[in-house]
Amino acid sequence: NAGVTQTPKFQVLKTGQSMTLQCAQDMNHEYMSWYRQDPGMGLRLIHYSVGAGITDQGEVPNGYNVSRSTTEDFPLRLLSAAPSQTSVYFCASSKVGQGVDSPLHFGNGTRLTVT
Amino acid sequence: GDSVTQMEGPVTLSEEAFLTINCTYTATGYPSLFWYVQYPGEGLQLLLKATKADDKGSNKGFEATYRKETTSFHLEKGSVQVSDSAVYFCALSGNQFYFGTGTSLTVIP
Numbered sequence: 001n002a003g004v005t006q007t008p009k010f011q012v013l014k015t016g017q018s019m020t021l022q023c024a025q026d027m028n029h030e031y032m033s034w035y036r037q038d039p040g041m042g043l044r045l046i047h048y049s050v051g052a053g054i055t056d057q058g059e060v061p062n063g064y065n066v067s068r069s070t071t072e073d074f075p076l077r078l079l080s081a082a083p084s085q086t087s088v089y090f091c092a093s094s095k096v097g098q099g100v101d102s103p104l105h106f107g108n109g110t111r112l113t114v115t
Numbered sequence: 116g117d118s119v120t121q122m123e124g125p126v127t128l129s130e131e132a133f134l135t136i137n138c139t140y141t142a143t144g145y146p147s148l149f150w151y152v153q154y155p156g157e158g159l160q161l162l163l164k165a166t167k168a169d170d171k172g173s174n175k176g177f178e179a180t181y182r183k184e185t186t187s188f189h190l191e192k193g194s195v196q197v198s199d200s201a202v203y204f205c206a207l208s209g210n211q212f213y214f215g216t217g218t219s220l221t222v223i224p
């Protein structure tokens with residue numbers, strides 16, 4: 001029973017490098033999202049998707065891209081990493097879309113450091 | 116817009132003490148409310164939820180009641196254990212999920 005799987009767990013990048021954070025879920029959830037967690041700021045929504053082929057921006061989308069080609073996968077791309085993107089990133093999914101009482105299921109996070 | 120305001124931490128308690136973590140919210144409509152817990156090095160896990168006014172969510176000795184009149188969803192536990200040491204997040208689901216900033220709890224033996 002895997003739930004939400006994120007890879008890698010840790011990553012160090014140099015400024016300007018690009019990379020993709022992977023997220024996969026095996027619960028057939030329509031809704032998937034990416035958050036970043038920074039000290040004192042809680043969780044901030046980066047991008048989200050309510051189904052395959054549909055994505056939208058959250059609170060802090062700049063510097064990040066997403067795509068949703070399948071129900072299971074929702075990768076997050078950093079196009080040109082900056083030190084301000086040093087953070088812990090969480091992928092989360094839920095059974096249905098916005099505004100309902102289905103809780104979010106979280107992965108264990110990716111800790112990213114940009115030097 | 117929708118938002119969640121959560122009690123600042125960190126909170127340090129002795130084992131068997133009573134715990135309250137305050138949470139208030141602002142929302143249009145009728146959101147569902149949640150408490151999540153995050154243990155070190157892990158993602159957030161759902162602790163409890165309430166979907167309408169006056170509902171009480173409970174799990175593992177923790178309780179929270181959805182109070183529409185005071186727009187609150189305070190987390191309580193009668194007797195904390197060392198294993199309850201974690202960060203606790205209050206959240207609501209409106210048009211999106213909105214999270215509080217988290218409250219760190221440390222329970223000392």
